[in-house]
Amino acid sequence: MLELQAVGKTFGELQALHGIDLHVRRGTVSGLIGPNGSGKTTLVNIITGIYAPDSGRVLLDGKDVSRASADQITRLGVSRSFQNIRIFNRMSVLENVIAALIGHHKPGLATLLGRAKRIGDPRVTAARRALETVGLLEQGDLFANELPLPLRRRLEIARALACDPKFLVLDEPAGGMTPAETASISELIRSRIAPGRTCVVIEHKMDLISHVCEHLCVLNHGEKIAEGDPRSVVNQPEVIEAYLG
Amino acid sequence: MLNDYLLTVISNIGMISLIALSAYLLLISGEISFGQQAYFGISAYAGAIATTLWGWPLWLALLFGSSLAALAAGFVGLLTLRISGLYFSIATLAFAEMVRLSLFKLSYQLEIDGELIGPNGAEGFGEIRWIFDNDVSVLEYTLLIYGILLLVLFCLVLIERSRLGMIFRMLGQDPLLTRIQGLNPVRYKVTAAILAGFIAGLGGTLYAHSFTYIEPQIFNVMLGVHALAYGLIGGLGTVLGPLIGVAIDIGFLESVRVFQGYRMIVFGGLVALMLIFMPRGILDENRVYRLKNLAQRWFRA
Numbered sequence: 001m002l003e004l005q006a007v008g009k010t011f012g013e014l015q016a017l018h019g020i021d022l023h024v025r026r027g028t029v030s031g032l033i034g035p036n037g038s039g040k041t042t043l044v045n046i047i048t049g050i051y052a053p054d055s056g057r058v059l060l061d062g063k064d065v066s067r068a069s070a071d072q073i074t075r076l077g078v079s080r081s082f083q084n085i086r087i088f089n090r091m092s093v094l095e096n097v098i099a100a101l102i103g104h105h106k107p108g109l110a111t112l113l114g115r116a117k118r119i120g121d122p123r124v125t126a127a128r129r130a131l132e133t134v135g136l137l138e139q140g141d142l143f144a145n146e147l148p149l150p151l152r153r154r155l156e157i158a159r160a161l162a163c164d165p166k167f168l169v170l171d172e173p174a175g176g177m178t179p180a181e182t183a184s185i186s187e188l189i190r191s192r193i194a195p196g197r198t199c200v201v202i203e204h205k206m207d208l209i210s211h212v213c214e215h216l217c218v219l220n221h222g223e224k225i226a227e228g229d230p231r232s233v234v235n236q237p238e239v240i241e242a243y244l245g
Numbered sequence: 246m247l248n249d250y251l252l253t254v255i256s257n258i259g260m261i262s263l264i265a266l267s268a269y270l271l272l273i274s275g276e277i278s279f280g281q282q283a284y285f286g287i288s289a290y291a292g293a294i295a296t297t298l299w300g301w302p303l304w305l306a307l308l309f310g311s312s313l314a315a316l317a318a319g320f321v322g323l324l325t326l327r328i329s330g331l332y333f334s335i336a337t338l339a340f341a342e343m344v345r346l347s348l349f350k351l352s353y354q355l356e357i358d359g360e361l362i363g364p365n366g367a368e369g370f371g372e373i374r375w376i377f378d379n380d381v382s383v384l385e386y387t388l389l390i391y392g393i394l395l396l397v398l399f400c401l402v403l404i405e406r407s408r409l410g411m412i413f414r415m416l417g418q419d420p421l422l423t424r425i426q427g428l429n430p431v432r433y434k435v436t437a438a439i440l441a442g443f444i445a446g447l448g449g450t451l452y453a454h455s456f457t458y459i460e461p462q463i464f465n466v467m468l469g470v471h472a473l474a475y476g477l478i479g480g481l482g483t484v485l486g487p488l489i490g491v492a493i494d495i496g497f498l499e500s501v502r503v504f505q506g507y508r509m510i511v512f513g514g515l516v517a518l519m520l521i522f523m524p525r526g527i528l529d530e531n532r533v534y535r536l537k538n539l540a541q542r543w544f545r546a
Binding site: 048050069070071074075080086087088089090091092095098099100102103104105106107111112113114115116117141143159163 | 403404406407408409410411412414415418419421422423424425426427428429525530531534538
């Protein structure tokens with residue numbers, strides 16, 4: 001369903017990605033790991049339309065989306081969270097999730113002028129459902145910047161989840177968390193987020209990767225150095241050398 | 246009974262509130278415009294020409310002036326799509342100065358009752374006599390200003406509660422994140438610019454007819470800076486914020502004798518203090534949200 005064909009990206013003199021091929025099958029959870037600066041986030045930014053690749057193609061359900069803008073990619077059913085948490089700090093938790101549901105289908109004038117938090121509005125219902133899924137329903141009325149870091153990560157996931165995306169990208173969902181918090185988010189992804197969804201999870205924490213991913217791809221210096229079953233991939237000598245030390 | 250001086254202060258607060266609301270709309274969308282005075286000025290001249298030289302009724306002149314201002318604002322919005330932050334502020338200031346300097350060159354006079362009337366460069370544009378010709382008292386004109394201001398406030402409250410208002414606030418916080426939600430920022434940035442231009446335009450035409458004389462110098466950068474400062478003082482969490490800012494400046498600093506001659510010093514100091522201690526104003530988003538929750542709980546109880 002998501003296919004990357006020889007995707008390359010250069011920033012000035014730096015070749016961030018060298019002809020990456022990747023195939024993410026429908027309904028699977030794939031992991032993407034690699035040391036800092038290996039090109040993981042660049043790859044995610046290309047998948048989600050923030051950057052256009054300099055070479056190669058990105059295919060979503062067989063359709064070439066290499067030149068599509070980020071908002072077009074989102075409307076095609078791709079949602080994401082960010083490594084550096086990005087939430088609307090000056091809005092409530094519930095409003096943050098409703099925000100994801102306005103642009104899901106290109107809004108017309110009637111949609112735009114409708115009341116954002118009207119009781120009974122399907123967007124509000126869907127937002128509440130997403131918050132419930134990640135365990136944040138009780139905090140819905142709080143201001144987003146009042147949440148502690150682990151709950152902000154959950155809020156990002158709820159926002160990405162709200163429009164029932166075809167394809168979900170989680171960029172370091174356990175970034176900055178303690179082992180206990182990591183275990184909790186890992187279980188949440190495995191039991192409530194991943195089932196029935198196509199996901200790519202970028203993470204450094206191998207516990208989380210091995211707990212939630214069926215397939216693993218390893219990047220180093222912008223090149224794919226290994227791919228396959230997580231348990232066998234992490235034992236490959238080049239992966240140990242490049243990533244695990 | 247209200248005297249004419251007090252009424253003039255009150256009507257001035259109403260008209261300046263419109264340009265403050267215009268700057269506020271852009272502020273919540275994340276853009277600091279130093280150029281809203283351009284749209285105020287364009288509409289002041291266009292509206293005054295329409296009533297004085299062409300004999301149009303005021304309501305049509307208001308619509309004409311404000312639409313022209315909105316058109317200009319949309320044009321500037323399109324031109325500045327690829328810039329933001331300081332560059333956007335400079336671009337809007339440059340446009341406003343272009344407008345002001347162009348008004349110095351604008352000469353369009355017609356002979357009415359044996360007299361040449363109309364804008365004439367630095368001499369300005371006098372004899373904007375609509376309120377005298379139609380026997381409108383100062384009180385009646387003040388009520389008209391406040392009627393329009395209330396209508397604009399009502400529309401802005403509806404927009405703020407709407408999904409469009411939510412998008413403006415999203416844009417103001419994180420344009421990339423807004424795009425990632427499937428929304429094209431270009432569309433909404435230009436929409437905000439057009440709406441803001443229209444609102445400033447309403448103030449401009451009303452201003453020209455209230456003072457019966459306008460000149461290019463009125464629409465200088467200080468008007469734009471004040472318009473911005475009102476939102477920053479009053480707060481960016483609600484449409485009432487800019488009105489509080491206007492009331493503090495014109496209603497208090499300009500009208501209370503003890504501040505006479507020191508108004509700009511006190512006002513400048515106030516803006517500096519606000520930016521340090523309350524960067525998003527008295528009624529910022531957080532306080533407004535808490536107040537709303539408090540009010541809801543109180544009503545439920």
